Amino acid sequence: MPRFETQKSPMAPYHIRQYQDSDHKSVVDVFTKGMEEHIPSTFRHMLMLPRTLLLLLGVSLALVLVSGSWLLAVVCIFFLFLLLRFLAGQPWKEYVATCLRTDMADITKSYLNAHGSFWVAESGDQVVGIVAALPVKEPPSGRKQLQLFHLSVSSQHRGQGIAKALVRTVLQFARGQGYTDVVLETSIIQQGAMTLYLGMGFQKTGQRFLTMFWRLMGIRTIQLKYPFPSA
Incomplete structure (x- = not known):
């Protein structure tokens, strides 16, 4: 397999190389923390939904009318907030747990030995x-597509262009392997990632709800594509 590696530059505080098995613990840590960072944003999104605001207001008024106690209403709202915070975290934690049981359990087997690749900064x-990439198994007719997965940068090292460099590494790999497109999915919660991808030339191609929970919470998954001009 060709080895794509960005050499360390005197001007850059990082370099990008292909994954090694000794990186596994560090990779899992970056991945897990990156996913869990979306929990507060998901919680805020849930709180701003009209149905959530109506629920909180309706429960408060109902308790006051039935019991005559504002204190009881406040306590109930507090526990509803805790419940919503718990619900906001569950999909992300389940996603991490699923990945750690499947593709992230053996990264070399899942990516490097499967005609894809996995890079670390x-x-x-x-x-x-x-960041990781795998061939799309059933691309549209006449297309050869590579899918980007698991882009994440630790919070202490953002603002240095690392995420953009990782995406460029995937694009370089795809171009070198003769792919016509790089595709990916992200969510409306991941606004930073969305801004990055669109700024690098990715195009929105569709959207969907991954689960019934995401549908209830109004959280869409956005599908993006980077078509190579020569394709």
């Missing part, structure tokens, strides 16, 4: 960013 001998 390293800074000071520490893994600070990750």
